Amino acid sequence: MSAVPGVYQLSDPKSFAFATARKRWPTIITQAKDTVEAYINAQSGNDKLVEQGKVIIDGIDNILLEFNNNGIIRKFTEEEIKLIPSLESYNIELDTLEKTPTWLNGPWLLIEGYLYRLLDVIIKRQSEWTKYDIFEILKRDAFKSSAFGIYELAIRYKTLSEELKNLNGKLDNEKAKLLFEEFVDISLWGNATDLSLLANATLEDIQSRQGKEARAKSSKNIIDNDLPEAWERFLSVPAEERRIDFVLDNAGFEFYTDLAFTLFLLDAKLVKNVTFHCKTRPWMVSDTMIKDYKLFIEDMNNKEWFPDHREDLDYFVNSIEKYHQNGQFKLADSEFWTCAYDYTKLSPADDKFGGAELYKYFQDSTLVIVKGDLNYRKLTSDREWPKTTSFKTALESLAHSNIHILALRTCKADVCVGLPEGLEEELIENWKKLGNEVGELWCSSGKWAVISYSSGN
Ligand SMILES: O=P(O)(O)OC[C@@]1(O)O[C@H](CO)[C@@H](O)[C@@H]1O
Numbered sequence: 419m420s421a422v423p424g425v426y427q428l429s430d431p432k433s434f435a436f437a438t439a440r441k442r443w444p445t446i447i448t449q450a451k452d453t454v455e456a457y458i459n460a461q462s463g464n465d466k467l468v469e470q471g472k473v474i475i476d477g478i479d480n481i482l483l484e485f486n487n488n489g490i491i492r493k494f495t496e497e498e499i500k501l502i503p504s505l506e507s508y509n510i511e512l513d514t515l516e517k518t519p520t521w522l523n524g525p526w527l528l529i530e531g532y533l534y535r536l537l538d539v540i541i542k543r544q545s546e547w548t549k550y551d552i553f554e555i556l557k558r559d560a561f562k563s564s565a566f567g568i569y570e571l572a573i574r575y576k577t578l579s580e581e582l583k584n585l586n587g588k589l590d591n592e593k594a595k596l597l598f599e600e601f602v603d604i605s606l607w608g609n610a611t612d613l614s615l616l617a618n619a620t621l622e623d624i625q626s627r628q629g630k631e632a633r634a635k636s637s638k639n640i641i642d643n644d645l646p647e648a649w650e651r652f653l654s655v656p657a658e659e660r661r662i663d664f665v666l667d668n669a670g671f672e673f674y675t676d677l678a679f680t681l682f683l684l685d686a687k688l689v690k691n692v693t694f695h696c697k698t699r700p701w702m703v704s705d706t707m708i709k710d711y712k713l714f715i716e717d718m719n720n721k722e723w724f725p726d727h728r729e730d731l732d733y734f735v736n737s738i739e740k741y742h743q744n745g746q747f748k749l750a751d752s753e754f755w756t757c758a759y760d761y762t763k764l765s766p767a768d769d770k771f772g773g774a775e776l777y778k779y780f781q782d783s784t785l786v787i788v789k790g791d792l793n794y795r796k797l798t799s800d801r802e803w804p805k806t807t808s809f810k811t812a813l814e815s816l817a818h819s820n821i822h823i824l825a826l827r828t829c830k831a832d833v834c835v836g837l838p839e840g841l842e843e844e845l846i847e848n849w850k851k852l853g854n855e856v857g858e859l860w861c862s863s864g865k866w867a868v869i870s871y872s873s874g875n
């Protein structure tokens with residue numbers, strides 16, 4: 419067997435890693451600091467919280483200083499690991515490296531996860547701040563700016579749901595397949611609204627990425643599409659036994675599209691249960707935590723934010739709440755999703771950080787739908803695979819896990835597999851012709867997407 423390629427590096431000027439470490443991270447962390455400062459300034463009477471807030475600001479300033487000095491990545495201390503045991507996974511991974519990494523020189527995926535965990539532990543060390551989500555305001559503000567796409571999808575869902583009720587469970591396979599494709603598409607492009615990329619996005623920017631028209635324009639940009647295989651798998655399990663799992667990505671608009679997909683599946687009686695897998699902490703700016711579900715309901719109910727199409731919005735909220743209450747729709751979380759490991763460790767071997775538990779749980783799943791860019795990087799270990807590598811090869815051990823994986827991802831990083839011969843060269847040329855210096859960066863522009871499936875055996 420030939421050796422697997424190495425992982426993308428922060429020092430590689432042809433990789434999106436390069437600009438991420440040098441521009442994107444400082445912007446994100448500075449924004450995070452501003453958020454904490456504003457929160458502190460809005461407090462009155464809780465002196466302890468304010469005092470502790472100042473310690474957090476010092477911690478964040480220190481990260482920014484370390485960025486500037488290209489400081490080394492230190493291991494998490496025993497005290498930090500005692501407070502949050504899954505931090506140990508980072509030390510384990512750091513130990514496998516030949517050279518001590520720095521903020522500008524080291525493996526992209528590992529150091530990026532490390533950054534969000536460092537920020538998290540700086541906050542969690544302060545007793546008054548353990549429940550604080552540093553990205554919550556950003557997540558909710560972006561959702562508020564998504565009214566156009568929200569209305570459109572709520573209207574679509576209500577019309578469909580009423581049609582399905584009239585059919586009384588007699589949806590033929592042909593129609594079911596078309597609708598399945600439609601909701602895969604909605605959920606896929608829901609991933610294009612990404613706060614870590616749209617830090618300075620205007621309302622128009624956000625709108626231009628959402629809705630039916632935007633999706634129609636983008637359909638030719640799906641460069642690997644295994645949907646037919648995934649549908650075959652779906653049909654191979656009797657409807658009354660089907661369970662779908664979503665390994666979630668972003669809160670806000672993307673989460674809303676994942677919920678719309680879920681509602682369609684449950685209303686059409688195409689599945690029995692759906693479980694959403696969330697993060698246990700703030701992560702990569704926009705990722706979904708369990709508590710974000712409650713905020714989502716609150717925000718959908720906000721008549722000042724969303725004054726129009728109330729009937730459709732209320733219908734959406736009532737429908738999902740009903741399934742949440744009767745247990746057909748569940749929310750779960752695990753430390754595994756934010757530990758240092760890529761998903762080759764989603765296996766019985768990881769009995770420490772949740773990998774083994776998830777592995778077991780996914781054995782009974784009809785499809786595990788893995789959303790978004792970061793999750794895709796973890797699936798493929800963020801390695802420099804030739805782009806014609808098959809998805810299964812890039813999954814390594816996960817390709818033999820008996821887990822049926824369907825990745826829905828808009829490409830926002832360098833790694834991408836499953837492409838036909840010659841396409842990559844074409845895309846590089848095309849990207850250069852559009853005036854971009856590094857042709858390879860087509861792959862992190864968010865304009866292309868993949869729908870990749872592995873049967874797990
Ligand atoms: O996973 P998501 O929300 O689709 O995208 C997250 C993202 O914007 O931030 C990550 C870290 O830089 C990148 O993998 C990706 O570009």
Ligand SMILES: [Mg+2]
Pocket residue numbers: 667668702704705790792
């Ligand atoms: Mg994300």
Ligand SMILES: [Mn+2]
Pocket residue numbers: 642643644809836870871
């Ligand atoms: Mn394929």
